[in-house]
Amino acid sequence: MAASDSTLPDDPRARAAQTKRDRTRRALLDAADATFGARGWANTRMEDIAAAAGVSAATAYNHFPSKHVLVGCVYGPLVQPLLVQADQDLRAGRPVVDALTDQVRALARISHRNRRLTAAFWSAVEEYTIKVSGPPDPGDDIDPRTLAPVPQPLRMLIEHGQRTGELRPFPTALEASGMIANLLLLRSINHADEPAEITAELLLTVLFGMLRPELLTAAGERTRPFGRVH
Numbered sequence: 423m424a425a426s427d428s429t430l431p432d433d434p435r436a437r438a439a440q441t442k443r444d445r446t447r448r449a450l451l452d453a454a455d456a457t458f459g460a461r462g463w464a465n466t467r468m469e470d471i472a473a474a475a476g477v478s479a480a481t482a483y484n485h486f487p488s489k490h491v492l493v494g495c496v497y498g499p500l501v502q503p504l505l506v507q508a509d510q511d512l513r514a515g516r517p518v519v520d521a522l523t524d525q526v527r528a529l530a531r532i533s534h535r536n537r538r539l540t541a542a543f544w545s546a547v548e549e550y551t552i553k554v555s556g557p558p559d560p561g562d563d564i565d566p567r568t569l570a571p572v573p574q575p576l577r578m579l580i581e582h583g584q585r586t587g588e589l590r591p592f593p594t595a596l597e598a599s600g601m602i603a604n605l606l607l608l609r610s611i612n613h614a615d616e617p618a619e620i621t622a623e624l625l626l627t628v629l630f631g632m633l634r635p636e637l638l639t640a641a642g643e644r645t646r647p648f649g650r651v652h
Contacts, residue, residue, distance in 0.1 A: 447485050449475040454492045459538040463493070463545035487564060490550050494569025497543045500532050501570050508575035518583035519634060523648070525575055526629065527622045529606060534618035537610050543570065544607035572607070573599035580633065589633040602629050623648045 453474035457466050468489055472482035486492040504525060511521040533540045546566045558567040577599035583589035593601070602625055609621055626648035630637045638647060 443485075446475070446477055446481065449477065450482055450485055450492070451496055455496050455539060458493055458496065458542040459536070462538065463489075463542040463549075466542070468492070490546050490566045491564045491569065493539075493543050493546045494564075494566030497536075497539065497566070497570035497572075500536060501572055501575070504528060504532075504575040505571075505578075508578045512578065512582055518579055518586070518588045519630070519637070522576065522579050522583070522629065523626060525579060526602070526625045527618075529572070529576075529603075530618040530622035530625065533606055533610050534616075534621065537614050540607060540610040541614065544610055547607065573603035576602055576629075583633070590635075593632060598629065598632055601632075619649075 450471060454466075454471045457471050457474055461470070466489070468482050468486075469479045471492065472479045475482065486495065507528070508521065508525060511524075543566065550566055554562075554565070558565055558571075560568060562568055577595045580589060580595035580598055584591050584595060605628065606621065606625060609616060609624075613621070623646060627638065627646075630648075
């Protein structure tokens with residue numbers, strides 16, 4: 423296999439086949455993005471996505487074995503910049519409160535701009551979680567929760583803040599990041615038209631109410647410390 427793979431770029435037929443495969447995959451991802459956004463999770467079938475992409479259902483399943491995989495692959499690129507930013511903030515030694523605040527605001531904006539897709543993704547996550555009856559398995563490459571790890575950038579920053587003492591140690595980073603991500607995704611269904619600024623304010627109040635409550639108490643009882651967009 424290794425020898426065959428190494429000669430692949432020099433084989434015109436192999437290159438053409440790979441180019442066709444890449445184009446088909448891209449067409450399916452674009453079709454899934456549009457179809458999930460228009461119809462939602464429950465009303466979208468793999469056959470609908472295949473038809474929108476101009477391929478057969480068998481071809482669609484050859485690229486993506488389930489709707490869960492497909493929606494995870496569509497949503498994953500929206501999460502990737504947040505992972506990059508969290509890593510950059512950690513490397514730069516940025517104060518964790520500032521980094522988390524920007525992360526939550528960015529996540530709320532992404533969810534709002536893609537609210538129909540976010541609602542579909544959340545439905546897929548809930549369905550898959552019930553199916554496997556457990557938390558994400560890093561080795562499960564068909565789990566939408568691993569394909570689009572929404573809580574991960576928050577978890578990275580919270581873990582750092584708890585190690586440095588900037589944040590309280592309880593709840594754990596895993597639990598806190600999961601709760602914030604779940605609340606965000608749930609609001610994409612129950613409060614689809616909520617402005618991103620309001621969603622972010624709510625999430626930040628919950629997050630720092632758990633991990634840095636002095637930020638809220640210092641602001642005073644009548645003040646909304648995260649109600650202003652920075």
